[in-house]
Amino acid sequence: MTSLTQHIEALLFTAGEAVSISDLAQLLSAPEQDVQAALGELAQHLEGHALALVTTATHAQLVTSGSVAEFLAQFAGQDGKELSRAAMETLSVIAYRGPISRYDIDAIRGVDSRRMIRQLLLRGLLHQTRTAAHASLYDISEDALMQLGITNKKELPQFEALSKSEHIDQLLNSSK
CATH class of the missing domain: 1.10.10.10 (Winged helix-like DNA-binding domain superfamily/Winged helix DNA-binding domain)
Incomplete structure (x- = not known):
């Protein structure tokens, strides 16, 4: 090498x-x-x-x-458990609005999302990137898309309407 x-x-x-x-x-x-x-x-x-x-x-x-995914799931205490309501909510916000900052996720959900984001990252359902200003942005992972049986986010139900919701845009603008 x-x-x-x-x-x-x-x-x-x-x-x-x-x-x-x-x-x-x-x-x-x-x-x-x-x-x-x-x-x-x-x-x-x-x-x-x-x-x-x-x-x-x-x-x-x-x-x-993927060859060690089952072992790691057991290690992390996941054992194939269903996502909690809070985790599903967080994943939905990120799927429709990502790439998105934790601050904006918190503003949409109305609660601190750090724990949910961490769980989703551990499960491989999100990926995290950093902007030039070193801020983290989150988006749904390719693994999550595969688990949902879709190839891109645009196949999500009502993607166009929900990803560009004026109500959510107003909420985000008022929280800044």
């Missing part, structure tokens, strides 16, 4: 969330093309391990592989 690949692995492990490929290139003073090649090498290296590399066109993230 090249030193660039090792550095990327260390950065992704330390970040614990999706990191943009352009940020990786900047941090490592390497061309994005080299970073992409190193990500490919890292993905191959991790095959059959407890960690896996998930990449999109713009981001990369180290996650636990």
Whole structure:
């Protein structure tokens, strides 16, 4: 494994969330093309391990592989339990309005959502990214979409109406 690949692995492990490929290139003073090649090498290296590399066109993230999901669910005390009403509410807000900040999630729900967000992150139903200002934004994960049996958020019931609700926009604007 090249030193660039090792550095990327260390950065992704330390970040614990999706990191943009352009940020990786900047941090490592390497061309994005080299970073992409190193990500490919890292993905191959991790095959059959407890960690896996998930990449999109713009981001990369180290996650636990599906082969250890059942063990981790038991470890986290989930054992396939249904989501609580609060967790479902939080997931719904994020699915329809994401990417969204915790502050905005709290404003819509009217309560602190930290615990619910953490549970949803542990279950792999959300992914977290950071903005240039280091604020966290949350969105529904590809895993959650698969569990719902859909390929993108636009397939959610009444997505267009609920994702652009003027009432929610007013609520968010009044809370700022």
